[in-house]
Amino acid sequence: MDWSRAKSVLIIAFLVLNIVLGYQLWTELPERTDASIDWTSLPPETQLNMTNKGIRLDAEIPTETPAMRDLTYRFEETPGSRANEPVTLDPQPDTRIVFSTEELQEALSGVIPDLDQYRFDNFGGNEKMFVFNRTVDGWPIFDVKLELYYKNQKITSYRLVPIDILPSDEAKPAQKVLPATKAVANLIDRNYLPAGAVIKEIQLGYHGQILDSETQVSAPSWRVLLEDGEVFYVLAISGEAVTDQEDNGEQGEARG
Amino acid sequence: MMERAKSLLLFLLVAASLVQSYFLAYNMPNMEAKEKTELDYVAADPLGPEEQVENLLFPEELVVHMGGNKHTVFYPNDNFYNLVLDKLSMREFKGFQQDTIAAVDWDEVRQNDLGIEVRFGRAVPFELLQKVFKIDSNFLFSADSISRIWIFARQDREEVRTFFFSADGRNVYEALRADLTVQDVQQCVGFGQYWIPFSYWNGGVYVPDEEKSVDSLEVSFSQYTPDQMQRNLFNDPGTTQMIQDREDGTRIYTDTKRALKIEQEPGWLSYTDPVAPTDSQNDLSDNIASAVQFVNEHGGWNGRHRLVQSETEAGGNVIRFQQYFKDLPILSSGSFRFGYMQLAIQQGTVASYERSMIVLDEMRSRVTAKTSLPGGEVLRTRLLQAAGGDVVEAIYPAYMPTPGEDVMRLKPVWAIRLLNGEVRMIG
Numbered sequence: 060m061d062w063s064r065a066k067s068v069l070i071i072a073f074l075v076l077n078i079v080l081g082y083q084l085w086t087e088l089p090e091r092t093d094a095s096i097d098w099t100s101l102p103p104e105t106q107l108n109m110t111n112k113g114i115r116l117d118a119e120i121p122t123e124t125p126a127m128r129d130l131t132y133r134f135e136e137t138p139g140s141r142a143n144e145p146v147t148l149d150p151q152p153d154t155r156i157v158f159s160t161e162e163l164q165e166a167l168s169g170v171i172p173d174l175d176q177y178r179f180d181n182f183g184g185n186e187k188m189f190v191f192n193r194t195v196d197g198w199p200i201f202d203v204k205l206e207l208y209y210k211n212q213k214i215t216s217y218r219l220v221p222i223d224i225l226p227s228d229e230a231k232p233a234q235k236v237l238p239a240t241k242a243v244a245n246l247i248d249r250n251y252l253p254a255g256a257v258i259k260e261i262q263l264g265y266h267g268q269i270l271d272s273e274t275q276v277s278a279p280s281w282r283v284l285l286e287d288g289e290v291f292y293v294l295a296i297s298g299e300a301v302t303d304q305e306d307n308g309e310q311g312e313a314r315g
Numbered sequence: 316m317m318e319r320a321k322s323l324l325l326f327l328l329v330a331a332s333l334v335q336s337y338f339l340a341y342n343m344p345n346m347e348a349k350e351k352t353e354l355d356y357v358a359a360d361p362l363g364p365e366e367q368v369e370n371l372l373f374p375e376e377l378v379v380h381m382g383g384n385k386h387t388v389f390y391p392n393d394n395f396y397n398l399v400l401d402k403l404s405m406r407e408f409k410g411f412q413q414d415t416i417a418a419v420d421w422d423e424v425r426q427n428d429l430g431i432e433v434r435f436g437r438a439v440p441f442e443l444l445q446k447v448f449k450i451d452s453n454f455l456f457s458a459d460s461i462s463r464i465w466i467f468a469r470q471d472r473e474e475v476r477t478f479f480f481s482a483d484g485r486n487v488y489e490a491l492r493a494d495l496t497v498q499d500v501q502q503c504v505g506f507g508q509y510w511i512p513f514s515y516w517n518g519g520v521y522v523p524d525e526e527k528s529v530d531s532l533e534v535s536f537s538q539y540t541p542d543q544m545q546r547n548l549f550n551d552p553g554t555t556q557m558i559q560d561r562e563d564g565t566r567i568y569t570d571t572k573r574a575l576k577i578e579q580e581p582g583w584l585s586y587t588d589p590v591a592p593t594d595s596q597n598d599l600s601d602n603i604a605s606a607v608q609f610v611n612e613h614g615g616w617n618g619r620h621r622l623v624q625s626e627t628e629a630g631g632n633v634i635r636f637q638q639y640f641k642d643l644p645i646l647s648s649g650s651f652r653f654g655y656m657q658l659a660i661q662q663g664t665v666a667s668y669e670r671s672m673i674v675l676d677e678m679r680s681r682v683t684a685k686t687s688l689p690g691g692e693v694l695r696t697r698l699l700q701a702a703g704g705d706v707v708e709a710i711y712p713a714y715m716p717t718p719g720e721d722v723m724r725l726k727p728v729w730a731i732r733l734l735n736g737e738v739r740m741i742g
Contacts, residue, residue: 066321073328080335129571131556250593268574268589270567274558278571291591294572300591301572 105244112254114247117286118261120240126233127279127295130195130265131225132203134273145208145216154209157189172221177205182260182284189214192264195224199264201282201292202275225274236263236295242281246291251300257286266292266301362539362547363615363674368607369446371622371636373400375436376711378521379507382470384426387510388521390711392529392642395506399431402503403466408477408490409451416487419478421465425515429504430467436709436732437624438462438482442600450490459486460599466493468500475500516695520710523690529712529727531686532641535679536723539614539672541566541577547613548575548586581718582672583652586613590664597632602660606634609665610656617674624736625657634658640675646713646730646740653716653723675723686727688712694741698731701741706734715740 099106100120109116148170156162157179168174178199183190189207192199206218239261246252260282267277279295292301377389377399389396424430438460444450448464463480475497477490513521545568549555558567564579573588603622610616618638625633637644638654645654656670689697698707709732714725729741 063318063321066318066325070321070325070328073325073332076332077328077335080332080339083339084335133560246591250595251591253594267571268569268587270558270569270574271561271565271576272558272567273560276556276558276569276571297572299572301589302591303589 101240101244101247105247108247112247112252112256114252114255115257116243117257117259118284120243120261121263122238123263124236124238125263126235127198128227128231128233129279130200130267130277131227132200132222132275132277133225134275135221135223145206145218147216148214151213151215154189154212154214157191157207157214167217171205171217171219174205180204193222195265198279199262200277201264201266201280202269202277222275234296236279237281237293237298239263239281241298242293242295243283245293245298246283246300249300251291252285256289258283259286260284263295361612361615362543363617365611366607366616366620368443368604371607371620372435372439372443372447373621374433375621375623375709376434378432378434378513379504379510380425380428380430380432380467381504381507382427382429384515386425386513386515386521387507388513388523389506389510390643391639392712393510395510396642398506399503400433402499403431403433403495404448406493406495406499407449407451408479408493410490410492411451411479411488412491414487414489416480416485418487424465424467428467428469429500430465431500431503433464433466434709435462437622438599439622440600440603443603459488461488466495466500468497473497511690516698517707520707522695522698522710525690526687527690527712528685528687529643530641530682531684531727532714532725533681533683533719533722534640534725535676535721537674537676538582539674541568541579544577544584544614544672545575549573577672581651581653584668584670584672586668588664588666590661590666592661595662597662601663602632603634605660605663605665606636606658609658609668610636610670613668614656614670614672618677620656623655624732632659632661634660640677640714640725641680643727644711644713644730645716645725646728646738647716648740651716651718653718673718673723683724688727688729694729697729697741701731701739702733705737708732708734713740 101109108114148167152166156166164175171177173193176193177191178194180190180192180199183192183204187208187210189209191205191207192201193203193205194200200222203220203222207214208216208218243258243261252258261284262282264280264282265277266280266282267275269275280292280301281295283291283293285291290303292303293299294301373391376391377396379387379389379399381387389399439462440460441450441457444461460482461479462482462484464477465480466475466477468475475493475495477493477495479488479490481487511527512524514524516522545555545557546552549568549570551570555568555570558569559565566577566579568575568577573586575584575586577584618640619642620636620638621644623635623637625635635655635657638656639645647653647655653671653673656668658665658669659667688694698710711730711732712727713730715728717724717726730738731741732738
């Protein structure tokens, strides 16, 4: 047999195969890269709804869709106990250190337990305090906060309810979360966002109802923050929209 | 030379295709099948009987004005209550006309004219009232809510006038074409002659002049199990997780979104589903309908219930149902919660649901004593004490429950509702 001709045929065949595979990979590329995307990547009907209701997106839409599972953790003190009053710091470090991980570690890691596990929450704070979220595998738990109170550019005290992460149920496999575009489209198309809303941040993390117990359960969720401070969570597995539990909690406690 | 280059090229192409295949196979998000949640999709089995909205809208009390400043009150446990109510619900009310509340001198009507005043004790939307009374649909006012209906006959003229009072206390709607006759009113008022006299008191309520006798009861009860409620409220119990880390035996079931808290001792459950509010109208009638539907599916109605004003919030989001036993409301106090269901609704979706898991067995109740509730001056003094300076909006007999080993003891008491919705018992 003519080995040389056979090789030529094979080369052509593999070349075609490579082109096909390459094309496939290339079309999927945008979904994989971590480059953020803007509102033009939302479905056209969502964009139409946004225009009609005057909803603006002032945030980047994250593109990651990692596989995550529910998270169980335990507060070392019951959240309602209020025994956890802010602890006064001495010496009181400058407020600017919150923006630098190293400086923060250096100044406070001896005082605040597990400080390296906490991440600064850009929008969680107010004019009195900075808020950090506890992270698990790099994802923040939005309900577990470290609060640093400040005054005159000095951090005066902190408040923290330490938690233990409990082993997760191995029987339930981790699932790939919904893309952020879907979560946001959900909020807009199903009429959750009020007219004129401005989205200022979209972030993936864990969120759950705060239960009246030490043990808490959190599910992977997209947190969507609005300019006016309203918070929406979209469960990143089921796509259900959930509100911050505080309003509902009050109603739940209503009794005679 | 040429042959070697071709071999090398072929080798590279084979390797490249392998690498690309690998990336495609292990990174393709669409190819990963969505993990099906564990099976056992259990259809919720109904736990208690179903109920319809119209059966939950009966009036709190019927005030009968007998002329000459004489009055009496029929509560739902009185014989005449049903006779009068049946009569009214058969009549038609048509041709509504709006007016301000000051258009009629109500003091004059109360003192001199024969009349029946239907008091609901909360705002009932016109739309729902149509299910109970034959009301001609009137688009103009149908968005309003009604708290009272007053039907009276002028002594001097052969004329019956019917007024519906708007819940905000500003307007009245007169039914210009109602087929009630003077004889109807006279007959209803006639029932009042046989009843305990009540006096108008402190600008709003009617207080009995004599003692009123009500039976004390002992009732057997059963209880839903936490397991039943869990299966009923989570359509896929396989995905829920149970947490029990408190010493009092409180259990919490959660599927990470919804949570069901069961307090073992008093048998009380609170279910919360933090639904996000949508940007649409929150309609009271729709919310009430969804609440009724939700209870139908999750726990059912054990015994008679009435839609009442929630104590905490005047808005349309919190819907509360008062349980009645032998036609008297059951009012619990202190740490023992019993006798009501409360739901918070967001645009027709249930955000929270609280109720007792105790089911009273109406067939197995026993009269233990006849208790006479005070009347006259004694009651008035106690009323003032209990109200502590606040305006009393209603006074009615009620049962105060005390749980025993396997029976619930129900003791009759007077209860008052203050203007802010708070209910207090006069022990």
